[in-house]
Amino acid sequence: MPTNTEEREVKISFLSKESYACPVCGSVFHREELLTGSGRLIAGSLTDELHRLYEPSIRYGDIYPLAYQATVCPDCWFASMDKDFSALPKINREKVIADQNKRIEDTLAIFPDVDFHENRTLVSGAASLYLTLRCYDFFPKDFSPTIKQGMTALRAGWLLDEMNVKYPGQHYDWVATLFKKKAQFLYNDAIRREQSGVENLSGLKVFGPDTDKNYAYEGALYLCALLKSKYGPMSNPAQRIASLDEAKRTVARVFGMGKSSKSKPGVLLENARALYDSLNKELNQPDE
Numbered sequence: 060m061p062t063n064t065e066e067r068e069v070k071i072s073f074l075s076k077e078s079y080a081c082p083v084c085g086s087v088f089h090r091e092e093l094l095t096g097s098g099r100l101i102a103g104s105l106t107d108e109l110h111r112l113y114e115p116s117i118r119y120g121d122i123y124p125l126a127y128q129a130t131v132c133p134d135c136w137f138a139s140m141d142k143d144f145s146a147l148p149k150i151n152r153e154k155v156i157a158d159q160n161k162r163i164e165d166t167l168a169i170f171p172d173v174d175f176h177e178n179r180t181l182v183s184g185a186a187s188l189y190l191t192l193r194c195y196d197f198f199p200k201d202f203s204p205t206i207k208q209g210m211t212a213l214r215a216g217w218l219l220d221e222m223n224v225k226y227p228g229q230h231y232d233w234v235a236t237l238f239k240k241k242a243q244f245l246y247n248d249a250i251r252r253e254q255s256g257v258e259n260l261s262g263l264k265v266f267g268p269d270t271d272k273n274y275a276y277e278g279a280l281y282l283c284a285l286l287k288s289k290y291g292p293m294s295n296p297a298q299r300i301a302s303l304d305e306a307k308r309t310v311a312r313v314f315g316m317g318k319s320s321k322s323k324p325g326v327l328l329e330n331a332r333a334l335y336d337s338l339n340k341e342l343n344q345p346d347e
Contacts, residue, residue, distance in 0.1 A: 071099055071119055072127065072178060081132035082147040083155045088134075090141070091179050093127040100124065102271065107285060107330060109278060110217050111271040123221060124270045125214045126184020129191040133175035135159050136166065138190035140211075143202060151197045162193055169234065181221055188215035192241075203262030205252055206279065209245030210268050212238050213282070217269075236290070243286035250283055250309075274327055277313050281331050284310035288338060300342065307338040 074089040081088070099119045103112035115121045131138040137155055139147070147155065167173065170186035179187070192211045195204040219235035252258040265273045268282060284306035291306070292298035313331040 069119060070094065071122055079130065079132075079144065081135060081137060082145055082149075083137040083152055083159075084132060084135040086132055086134040088132065090130055091127060093122070093124055095124075105326065107334075108213065108217075109268050109272075109274055109282065109327075109330075111269045121181075121221075121225075123181050123184055123218060125218055126179050126181055126187070128214070128270065129184075129187035129211075131175050131187045131190055136163050136175065136190055138187055138194050139198070140191065140207060143198065143207075146202075147197065148199060151199075155194065155197050158193075158197075162190060165193075166190055181218060181225065185215055185218035185222060188212075188218065189238075200258040201262055203249075203258065203260050205245055205258055206249035206260055206263050206266075209242050209249055209282075210263075210266070212245055213242035213268055213286075216242060239286065240290045242282075243290040246279060246283045246286055250279065272324070274324070278327060280309055281313050281327060281334070284313075284338070285330075285334055288334065303338050303342050307335060307342065310335050310338070 072091050072093050075092050077090070078087050079090055080086070098116055099122055101114040101116055103114045105111055113122060113124070128140070129138050130141045130144040135156070136159065137147070138144075166186050166189055169189065170182050173183045173186045175183060175187070177183070188211050192208050192215065195202070195208045195211070198204040216235045216238035219231045219238060223229070223231035223235060249258070249260065253260050260276070260279075266275050266279050267273060268278065274281070287302050287306040287309075291302040310331050314328045314335065
């Protein structure tokens with residue numbers, strides 16, 4: 060049996076000293092935070108979706124930083140990004156209360172046996188992101204909810220990919236694709252809303268999309284194009300061509316505006332150029 064010292068050595072998270080009061084039901088709780096030092100996180104490769112993979116460590120095993128990003132009330136399951144949690148407009152509180160039973164029921168249908176009174180796991184982490192995606196419906200446009208929903212849907216898709224690896228044969232790959240398709244719609248809708256003046260993006264300070272680096276607005280443009288190419292229209296040739304053409308114009312804005320910078324690191328420009336070439340190749344293929 061491990062000693063108390065050994066248990067402390069393999070600890071991957073802790074409860075914050077600061078207490079949180081749920082703006083919906085009033086429950087008081089402490090947020091679980093991820094510990095990142097002492098070799099807990101071993102960075103691996105970066106995917107084309109700008110998702111940082113992590114290698115399991117011998118001592119700590121698999122750790123999923125995205126599982127700890129959402130703040131969730133353990134009682135009513137209201138959830139959001141951490142900085143927005145206490146800022147829910149009071150005028151929308153009754154709507155969140157009315158949605159409680161439905162959001163819990165819907166969440167458990169996808170992620171059975173989740174309990175937010177327990178330490179965060181891969182499954183409850185994915186569930187927390189699903190709840191966050193839902194709950195941003197209750198935030199007004201000055202919070203930039205659409206782009207936050209897009210980022211959250213994409214992150215949920217990534218954790219579902221991990222669930223598919225860990226629990227094969229449960230169709231989590233299919234669910235992951237659904238979330239990424241949702242992310243495709245939300246990212247592109249957020250940019251359209253921003254460009255038309257309906258909803259600006261100032262409510263989001265860190266664009267991610269993952270936790271390791273902020274790829275800023277240019278990263279969001281790149282993801283609009285990439286997700287459209289991967290998860291946009293497929294079956295209808297005319298819709299596919301129109302979708303790819305729009306994606307091509309969008310991604311051209313990323314690498315067409317100059318050299319790499321803090322907001323446009325080299326890897327983003329390289330990925331954008333590769334995506335542009337891929338889109339161009341598909342668009343120029345002769346009809347069969």
